[in-house]
Amino acid sequence: MSSTDPTHRTPPPEAARAILVGVDFGRGASFDPTLDELALLAESAGDTPVARVVARRKAPDAALFVGSGKADEIKLLVQAHDAHTVLFDQAISPAQQRNLERHLGVPVADRTALILEIFAARAQSFEGKLQVELAQLQYLATRLVRRWSHLERQSGGIGMRGGPGERQIELDRRMIDERIKSIKERLRKVERQRGTQRRSRERNGVFRVSLVGYTNAGKSTLFNALVKARTYAADQLFATLDTTTRSLYLEDAGAAVSLSDTVGFIRDLPHRLVEAFKATLQEAADADLLLHVVDAASPVVDEQMQEVQRVLEEIGAAQIPQLLVFNKQDLLESHQQPRQREDWVGADKLGRMLPRIFVSAHTGDGLSALRNRIAGAMRDGLSPPLSQTQAPEALAVLDTSGAACPELPPPASGDH
Numbered sequence: 001m002s003s004t005d006p007t008h009r010t011p012p013p014e015a016a017r018a019i020l021v022g023v024d025f026g027r028g029a030s031f032d033p034t035l036d037e038l039a040l041l042a043e044s045a046g047d048t049p050v051a052r053v054v055a056r057r058k059a060p061d062a063a064l065f066v067g068s069g070k071a072d073e074i075k076l077l078v079q080a081h082d083a084h085t086v087l088f089d090q091a092i093s094p095a096q097q098r099n100l101e102r103h104l105g106v107p108v109a110d111r112t113a114l115i116l117e118i119f120a121a122r123a124q125s126f127e128g129k130l131q132v133e134l135a136q137l138q139y140l141a142t143r144l145v146r147r148w149s150h151l152e153r154q155s156g157g158i159g160m161r162g163g164p165g166e167r168q169i170e171l172d173r174r175m176i177d178e179r180i181k182s183i184k185e186r187l188r189k190v191e192r193q194r195g196t197q198r199r200s201r202e203r204n205g206v207f208r209v210s211l212v213g214y215t216n217a218g219k220s221t222l223f224n225a226l227v228k229a230r231t232y233a234a235d236q237l238f239a240t241l242d243t244t245t246r247s248l249y250l251e252d253a254g255a256a257v258s259l260s261d262t263v264g265f266i267r268d269l270p271h272r273l274v275e276a277f278k279a280t281l282q283e284a285a286d287a288d289l290l291l292h293v294v295d296a297a298s299p300v301v302d303e304q305m306q307e308v309q310r311v312l313e314e315i316g317a318a319q320i321p322q323l324l325v326f327n328k329q330d331l332l333e334s335h336q337q338p339r340q341r342e343d344w345v346g347a348d349k350l351g352r353m354l355p356r357i358f359v360s361a362h363t364g365d366g367l368s369a370l371r372n373r374i375a376g377a378m379r380d381g382l383s384p385p386l387s388q389t390q391a392p393e394a395l396a397v398l399d400t401s402g403a404a405c406p407e408l409p410p411p412a413s414g415d416h
């Protein structure tokens with residue numbers, strides 16, 4: 001863990017027992033009633049979830065985020081499970097965090113802090129480490145600002161001026177600001193270097209393919225299966241933080257493409273983190289073709305795909321031709337198995353029809369069809385059959401059930 005740990009959690013040497021809390025504010029969309037993803041995040045951060053609590057409220061409680069009754073319930077659970085920490089699925093304010101920690105008697109962290117913690121533990125490259133530290137310092141800086149104004153309020157805004165508390169915070173702030181400035185400067189240097197490398201690749205005219213997708217979809221496993229490399233793949237969230245690029249030779253095209261594995265996306269990815277990782281994500285934004293890897297067996301496959309489309313938009317990659325790769329086909333029940341390996345679905349924000357292909361990175365099923373697909377995209381681009389682009393009702397369909405739309409014809413390009 002980095003010295004700028006924004007969560008102030010000091011986990012015991014053994015896995016910390018964690019209570020998971022999610023609050024449903026009734027706005028539906030981004031609430032996960034199972035808290036499964038939070039549990040995976042907790043495990044990826046080295047914690048062991050021991051209990052889950054779901055609360056329903058109209059709005060967050062200003063002081064405790066959850067109501068005081070719920071807070072008492074959580075406190076009892078902390079005691080019953082001898083828990084070390086309580087993790088919230090939503091962002092909580094610095095004041096709420098402090099109040100909760102006082103009330104519950106254990107460190108409290110929110111989703112953002114957890115994601116930052118995982119990123120900090122995973123960062124390998126010099127650039128990755130700088131990016132994570134930048135995001136952490138920015139997270140910490142907002143917390144200091146707020147704590148300062150809190151102190152100011154308590155003292156009527158005058159008495160504390162020049163007092164020891166404020167001076168310490170001022171000092172901390174100045175150090176943080178200086179560190180932020182120096183990291184940004186160093187990142188700019190690395191980015192310039194990366195830009196030069198990218199331009200020299202562009203001059204070579206290599207067709208660039210980037211794997212993008214929700215975290216844990218199987219991008220690295222697929223990358224390894226395609227290029228027979230050994231990139232770290234694991235059942236953890238954000239196993240990959242650095243972009244890896246390898247050359248992939250396609251027999252069908254008689255040419256090589258460059259294939260990049262990238263960092264996974266997640267719901268409510270802290271915006272600052274997206275900012276810090278812009279350079280890494282730039283790799284995806286500069287691609288000629290995106291392989292959007294989807295965990296076809298996930299119960300929340302539609303939400304995950306939409307989240308990926310949202311992040312692609314945020315990094316300016318929404319226009320890039322996209323091939324949906326429905327991975328983990330081996331995990332699908334027989335009734336979920338697609339009738340055909342390849343079809344088209346209306347699945348992105350631009351209302352485009354996207355070609356879809358089912359594969360299993362584990363068994364290798366569909367990989368040769370995928371290679372052919374990439375070769376086809378390199379030759380002719382990806383355009384849906386004309387009849388499909390003109391059928392608006394088809395565009396509204398987000399058929400990710402695994403059962404392919406029988407009425408959709410197979411891809412027009414004769415690449416298989």
Ligand SMILES: Nc1nc2c(ncn2[C@@H]2O[C@H](COP(=O)(O)OP(=O)(O)OP(=O)(O)O)[C@@H](O)[C@H]2O)c(=O)[nH]1
Nearest residue numbers: 215216217218219220221234238239240264361362
């Ligand atoms: N059953 C099955 N499991 C798979 C398949 N592909 C990947 N997995 C598993 O899914 C988990 C995640 O795989 P990764 O390749 O690390 O996923 P990723 O998308 O690179 O994840 P991040 O780097 O964390 O964003 C691992 O446990 C893989 O073994 C597949 O085709 N079938």
Ligand SMILES: [Mg+2]
Nearest residue numbers: 219220239240
């Ligand atoms: Mg990966």
